[in-house]
Amino acid sequence: MGPHPAVADVRRAVRLALADLEPGDLVLAACSGGADSLALAAALAFVAPRAGLRGGLLTVDHGLQSGSAHRAAEVARLPLGLEPAEVLTVRVGTAGGPENAARDARYAALSEAAARLGAAAVLLGHTRDDQAETVLLRLARGSGTRSLAGMPARSGIYRRPLLELGRATTVRACAALGLSPWEDPHNRDDRYTRVRVRARLLPALEEELGPGVAEALARTALLCRDDADALDEWAGRAYARAVVREPGDGGAAGAEHAAGGGSGGSGGTERVALAVPELEDLPAAVRRRVLRRAAIAAGSPPGTLSAGHIVQVERLITHWRGQRAVEVPGGVGAVRRCGTLIFVAGPSRGGGGGP
Incomplete structure (x- = not known):
């Protein structure tokens, strides 16, 4: 007799997510003790040795609740056969609100541990x-x-095997395996926006529109990802054609940085120049991606660079009237001069000049 269907579904998802790894590679499951990550860790413990892989476990103590250190230690001691099994203690800051700050601290700790342990993948x-x-x-x-x-199935070292499975499946898997998940009180605290979406909005949508809303939204995410990947690839080629490389100019460096994806950290090259004629006939969705890459390469922080900022910069191309520079976050300004759109950091940018 085979495993419970829910257990089989989770194991299958994990096995498929690890199919490209080499024998002997270390895979770590990030486990909070909740049903989702507990079912994931149990599946890794089953799949890893059968695939010739090593499976380990990481749990993060955010220190935000009484008894958190004890609970984290209990998770690390789960009799799953995962080794190493470590507790990562973090200090949560305040930037971006409590949810964002906790997430930033968690990912920083997971990334550090994965690098230290030489892991090939971290499962979420x-x-x-x-x-x-x-x-x-x-x-x-x-x-x-x-x-x-939405969230990608893979992003660098991180992999999300369960994105095609519902939460109910992980709950059933834990029950079938005799595992007792821990329910984080924060998951019931409606001060958090995500909790309100989970507890109120999604059930209301299901009640009014019928079942399958979560599946439809997840399917929408997948379709959007395919479209976004195609547009980003197009924008990368357009950026490479548009960038103006001048002796001593930061444009070439900016092109190389931004071509890497356009959504990472600040490039800080301070000056990126784009040829306006190369941008004028591009579809708006592609042109705005090119402009975003240029702004980030010049030093604008991607986390604060909004679509509204990019639309204002775009007007220097589509509605050119000789206007002055457009300011974007990070002390960066975009100005059009003599058929070139220049992103430059610093206070001295001046107005437009020529077409």
Whole structure:
């Protein structure tokens, strides 16, 4: 007799997510003790040795609740056969609010531990329900296609095997395996936006529109990701054609930095120049991606660079009237001079000049 269907589903998802790894590679499951990550860790413990891999476990103590250190230690002692099994203690800051600050601290700790242990992959327990919540949150903020693509199945060292499985599956898997998940009180605290989406908004949508809303939102994320990947590739080629390389100019360096994806950290090259004629006939979705890459390469922080900022910069191309520089976050300004759109950091930018 085979395993419970839910257990089989989780194991299959993990096995597929690890299919490209080499024998002997170390894979770490990030486990909070909740149903999703607990089912994930149990599946890794089953799949890893059968695939010739080593499986380990990481759990993060955020220090935000009484008894958190004890609970983290209990997770690390789970009799799953995962080794190493470590508790990562972090200090959560305040930047971006409590949810963002906790996430930043968690990912920093996981990345450090993965590098220290030489891990080939870190598995995260996000499910289809988490994906649906993410899409709704970003939709409410007026996000673009890339944001509506939700969480990727892979991002660097991180992998999310359970994005096509619902939360109910992980709960059933834990019950079938005799595992007792821990329910984080923060998951019931409606001060957090995601909790309100999970507890109120999604159930209301299901009641009014019928079942399958979470699946439809997750499917939307996948479609948006395919579209966004294609547009980003197009924008990368357009950026390479548009960048103006001058002796001593930062444009070439900016092109190399931004061509790497356009959504990473600040490039800080301080000056990026683009040829306006190369931008004028591009579709708006591609042109705005090119402008975003240039702004980031010049030093604008991607986290604060909004679609509204890019639309204002775009007007220097589509509605040119000799206007002055457009300011974007990070002390960067965009100015059009003699058929060139220049992104430059610093106070001395002046107005437009020539077509």
